[in-house]
Amino acid sequence: MAFYTLGLTFSIMIALTVAVLAIWIYGLYFNFKRWGLGSTGYQDELRNSFWLFIATWIHEAFEDGIWVFIRTLILDVFLLRRTLRRSPVRWIMHMTMFYGFLTLATVSGLGLLMDIIEHFNILGLAEGAEMVKHMTELPFDIFGYLLLFGVTIAVLRRLILKDVRDNTTAYDVVLVGGVFLITITGFYAEWLRGNAFLVGDAFASPIYAPHFSLIHTILALALFAVILPWSKYLHIIAGPLTILARRGGE
Numbered sequence: 001m002a003f004y005t006l007g008l009t010f011s012i013m014i015a016l017t018v019a020v021l022a023i024w025i026y027g028l029y030f031n032f033k034r035w036g037l038g039s040t041g042y043q044d045e046l047r048n049s050f051w052l053f054i055a056t057w058i059h060e061a062f063e064d065g066i067w068v069f070i071r072t073l074i075l076d077v078f079l080l081r082r083t084l085r086r087s088p089v090r091w092i093m094h095m096t097m098f099y100g101f102l103t104l105a106t107v108s109g110l111g112l113l114m115d116i117i118e119h120f121n122i123l124g125l126a127e128g129a130e131m132v133k134h135m136t137e138l139p140f141d142i143f144g145y146l147l148l149f150g151v152t153i154a155v156l157r158r159l160i161l162k163d164v165r166d167n168t169t170a171y172d173v174v175l176v177g178g179v180f181l182i183t184i185t186g187f188y189a190e191w192l193r194g195n196a197f198l199v200g201d202a203f204a205s206p207i208y209a210p211h212f213s214l215i216h217t218i219l220a221l222a223l224f225a226v227i228l229p230w231s232k233y234l235h236i237i238a239g240p241l242t243i244l245a246r247r248g249g250e
Contacts (some may be wrong), residue, residue: 007167009084010119013217017112020221027229028081029238060245072248077240093153100147107140108220141197144187151180178223185216 004247036053062069075081080098084091114129116122154176158168159226189212190196194204 002011010115013112014116015215016221020224024224027234029232031229031238057241057245061247064208066245067214068247070242072244074241075234076248082243089153093150093157096146096150098150098153099178100150101236103139104147105141107136107143111136141190144183145198146149147179148183148187151176151183155180171231175227175231176221177228182219182223183218185212185219189213189216 031054033050036049036056047064080094083094111133114133117129118133119128157164158172158176159165187196188203189209191199191203192205192209192212194201194206196203228236
């Protein structure tokens with residue numbers, strides 16, 4: 001449990017995670033309900049309703065049949081073909097950030113679940129949970145580097161390309177810089193633990209590893225609770241929903 005040091009005990013970590021998930025879920029609920037304000041065609045008593053938005057979205061997304069929905073999901077959401085048509089560099093950036101971020105979030109959630117099972121030895125599966133955690137180490141590192149590659153492109157575009165730099169606001173700096181810092185601190189904490197993917201023990205310093213683990217965790221929790229549900233980063237969810245509702249149309 002070296003990760004949960006410097007005052008960040010296992011119990012505090014669980015409490016923070018539950019609080020962040022609650023805020024994040026409420027953020028989605030709030031935005032879905034807000035988006036429902038523009039919906040029509042349903043009973044008046046359902047207006048401004050979370051369920052109104054869900055019902056409207058399902059109606060629009062499947063209006064042309066399930067095969068159109070699946071085609072749009074694969075080509076426009078999973079493969080981002082519209083972004084590829086506009087700019088191959090932006091396509092690489094979005095693909096690496098999207099799949100890197102999504103996979104890391106999933107693996108992190110799985111790791112926390114395994115920590116809970118191991119900590120409380122739920123159903124006697126502590127050893128199995130430890131094995132699963134070891135199995136996630138390699139994909140965690142691979143997709144971490146993928147995210148680092150994508151967010152580095154995002155940072156460099158804002159530093160090098162004048163038109164992108166001129167249109168970059170302080171808001172963009174906080175969002176992109178936040179993801180960059182979260183990724184870097186996560187990697188550095190892993191490197192300091194030793195036996196890290198690609199770099200081995202080159203940066204091993206177990207004394208300082210918990211400090212960067214704490215910084216990384218606080219930044220990541222802040223991103224999920226404070227930034228994602230309430231900023232333009234919500235386009236991670238809103239974008240695919242819009243594309244599917246329009247069945248791939250521009």
